[in-house]
Amino acid sequence: MTITAEERRSQILEVVRDLRTVRVVDLAARMGLSAVTVRRDVAVLADDGLLQRSHGAVSLPRPKPTAAEGADRVLGMLVPTVGSYFDEVIGGARAAAADAGARLVLAIAPYESADDRAQVGQLLDSGVDGLLLTPNWRPAGGESGLWTGGLPVPAVLVERRPPADGEGAPLDSVGSDHRHGVLLALRHLAALGHGSVLLVARADTWTAHQVRAGYAEGTALLGLEPQPVIDIRRPGVDSEAVAERIAEAAARGVRAVLVHNDQDAIQLPPLLRARGLQVPDDVALIAYDDVFAALAAPPLTAVAPPKRAVGAAAVELLLRRLDLGSSLPVHRLELLPSLEVRTSCGGAGEAG
Structure with missing residues (x-):
């Protein structure tokens, strides 16, 4: 029938x-x-x-919590800054929390401070149910910026991954695979014919350390001739000196540059033009972060970490941890960046 x-x-x-x-x-x-x-x-x-x-x-679809139920679940989020990169991470986390009926509470511990512990303590004192943490771990200092063992509530690291032997090893983590992002940029420049690529980068943040490590790995993998990294010691201030170093490298035939991050990359085209170098005709330029890169003149090709998706995934994982406790295995989630190709690396790439 x-x-x-x-x-x-x-x-x-x-x-x-x-x-x-x-x-x-x-x-x-x-x-x-x-x-x-x-x-x-x-x-x-x-x-x-x-x-x-x-x-x-x-x-079956998961039932959405009522407003009353959501009011009982509060997530604390520690970030090193607001504005630019972390605005999008926070936006993704905030939207995911709202969708789940939860509330997000924000704390800020600037990169230059040693305020992580106090800010986390304030979040805990306010009665949060779980924590989303982006601690100020220094490349050489490991986890010294934050005590992560024995936290009284579940925590998820955001855009950080703990060393296997550190106190934070048992914590869940969600972040961008920045080494893969650097590889995308290097591969694109190599396909344009560049045999060498300069890296211009900070050295004082965990992400900058990942970018530098990705550069070392990527140049070896692709057979590119490695170049000494041009350090940005004062972000937004060292642009004249950086432009001079790039011009010197261009005179040696190295005409492709990856810059971490957008703020410094955007300042370079007019400074290079003053030195007789046009972007992209004479120098191919890629920015890392893709927060403001599309607004540059010319628009900058950029590595775009999945910032909003990282924030959303971190909230979703924390809520699962709150629901399932220790029965949920420790998660290490790395989301892959994309490469947004624009005008700034369309040069011939004749040397390097």
């Missing part, structure tokens, strides 16, 4: 309620129906909000 579409979908819901999560192919076999028919019915049920699809499986 042929059953109607409504009857099929009702049976699908019954099976999913019973099994909680089931692959579509297994659902079709269980019901004696073709996979095509079941996928079509599942699509209708998902569009109606009755099922949730993910990677070939279906489950």
Whole structure:
């Protein structure tokens, strides 16, 4: 006897309620129906909000917390700065928290301060249920900027990954794979014909350390001739000296540059033009971060870490940790950056 579409979908819901999560192919076999028919019915049920699809499986949608329930769950977030890069990370975290009915509370411990512990203490004193932490770990100092062992609430590291032998090793972490981001930039420049690429970077942040490590790994992997890193000791201030170093390298035939980050990269085209070098005709330029790079003249090709997605994923992981506790394995999530190709590296790349 042929059953109607409504009857099929009702049976699908019954099976999913019973099994909680089931692959579509297994659902079709269980019901004696073709996979095509079941996928079509599942699509209708998902569009109606009755099922949730993910990677070939279906489950019941998670109920959204009520406003009253959400008010009981407060997430504290420690960042080293607001503005530019971390605005997008915070935005992603804030949206994910709101979607889950939770509330986000922000604390700031600037890069130059040693204020991590006090700021985390303030968050804990305010009664947060969990923590999203971006501590001021120095490349050489490891975790010295923050005590991370024995925190009284669950915590997720954001844009940080703890060393395996440190106090933070048991913590979950979510961040961008900055080494992969550097490799994307180097590979693009190599494809344009550049045999050497300059790296201009800070040295005082954890992310800068990852960018530098990615440069060393990437040049070796791609067979590029490594160059001494041009240090930015005073971000936004050292641009004249950096431009002079780039001009000296260009005179030796090295005409491709990766700059961490946007703020310093944006200042370089007019300074290079004053030295007789046009971007991109004479020098190919890529920025790292992609916060303001598209607004430069010319618009800068840029490595774009998935900033909003990192914030959102960190909140989602923290909420799972709050729900499941120690039964959830420790997670290390690294999201891959993308390369946004614009005008600034369209030069011929004739040397290097």
